[in-house]
Amino acid sequence: MLNTVIIGASGYTGAELAKMVNRHPQLSLSRLYVSKNSVDAGKPLSSLYGELSGIVDLELEGLDPQDIPQLFPNVDVVLLATAHEVSHDIAAALLDCACIVFDLSGAFRVPNTDFYQQFYGFEHRYPELLEEAVYGLAEHNAAQVAQTRLIAVPGCYTTAALTALKPLANANLISDSHKSVINATSGVSGAGRKASMGSSFCEVSLQPYGVFNHRHQPEIVHHLGQDVIFTPHLGSYKRGILATMNVVLKAGTTPEQVQQAYVSAYQDQPIVRLLDGAWPKLQSVVNTPFLDLAWQQQGQDLIVVSAEDNLLKGAASQAMQCINIRFGFDMMESLL
Template sequence: MNVIIVGASGYSGAELAKLVVAHPKLTLAGLFVSEQSLDKGKLLSDLYPQYVGVIDVPLQPLTSDAMSYIQQQADYVCLCTEHKVSVDLAPLFLDMGKKVFDLSGGFRLANNQDYQTYYGFTHENEALLNQAAYGLAEWNSDAIEKAQLVAVAGCYPTAALNALKPLVNAGLVSEQKIIINAVSGVSGAGRKANISTGFCEVSLKPYGLFNHRHSPEIERYLGHKVLFTPHLGNFPRGILETIYVDLKPGVTEQQVNDAYQCLADQPLIRLLGNKIPSINGVVNQAFVDIGWQQQGQSLIVMSAIDNLLKGAAGQALQCINISMGLSAAYTLVGAHHE
């Protein structure tokens, strides 16, 4: 399949380009950026020197000629663009008959009101929200395989949902809000220059209290209320979430352990039991590491991912694999992505 990446100069786009190039059943058919981008005309390897001799592919502006090329050449279009840009571009590629994998938040939420509240814009293609399959690979493969538009799950929600859905689905969780304390590396903020994410400015601190856009995404696909607080960490990549769950009275450790067995055969999920996951355990890997410890009705669940791999490009590739009828983890298991 021929894959086009739009927004390829960002961290997730570049990561996805690397994965596509390494995939024996995919061809990287083009990398595109906006017509206004300062990166247009450069090689991806000019921006990311680790790709010299590997991905010496030009970043082309998304002109009308580029759109014609995509219509003729592409099978899959991956959008690594800002949320509003994805909302505008996705219908154009869908009308061409392309399957679209959107790595932004443009199609993850339920309605326009959510987008006004959490993203700050009016969603011009609300009808597509019902058509988009949520790209949480381990949990929604049938819908991903059939859909023309896949809304690849967010990074924080990927860590949270894989850690919590087994418990909620097994009916083990009380009605109390689940508290999610999450920390992400600076690459999660994107590549654009911003003083708050500059090397000398970054300090561990919370942000988006009570109103972060991943809160409604987690609640929608978990079916349970959460109190989600993200933090910016002073490290490049990775996410670690510490999650506080109030269990129903009488829930045993065995019941909790049994609930997680629904993920035991998933090749990119590593169930650590009472061991504590870490950022170092998942950086440059496509895994979700999940650990948990229980004391009475209190359960602490810990979940770690690489935000650019399992939290973005790796999960997009899982969705592509599913669409092709391959194992979701094809080319991802055991691979170390420097």
């Protein structure tokens, strides 16, 4: 059994992780942490999430980062469900304790320190860890995930976009002279559990945000290898992302080539479901680890649509896919 700890366990993705770790036959959930002075320290996780009552009643503990060298030497797996800056600050100390670290934040996703200054607003002090980290896009980077000690789990919008666009880019089917256009809508849980005006019940209304400057645009570009335009939208519902993408294909690309690109990428990947004759919808993926994908071509124009649960394939269940890959467990273990 692998001794497993979740830091940031009281948040939305942390609670999803707790559920999955708890039902995993090879993982033993030993501790749940929040910040040192958290108002939730001392409470059982199940007092915050009633559905976990009798299932995960472990108490949330406040973590002082200075105690990491004493607390973590016997821990095998650490899941960081924390804000970017928090993950940035504590990952190195956890790696020094020989933990395998799965970080759900953006702190190690793009190997470029300038990117962090520009899009995250902090100076990245661990350029060597940025180089070392493996991007945990499970269906595409399994071989590298299996070898590493630091996995940067992709962002939720990024997973929706890259899963749809990477097979086309890998098959060299996207026109060089057009940017692919990604329009995606996320439920409010994408903003996390902490209260804010922008995510309060009476304020949320379907609306774009982060136009031309959302940090997932450069994350997508880096891992796709092609420029894109990305516009996120906040929807007035709890969870799920629907992304609609317009792609201009190279002249002469046939529907068979597009089909072949998707089938060869995902035919052995149970989490990505290629729909035949229906468009993805949130209802089919919310509260599941699946990402649904469908497309339609008209000449050089391709519309491709993906849908996922932002807290699951967009975060926690993709982290669990990475754990399964990293330790050689069945790839579906504990996902359903």
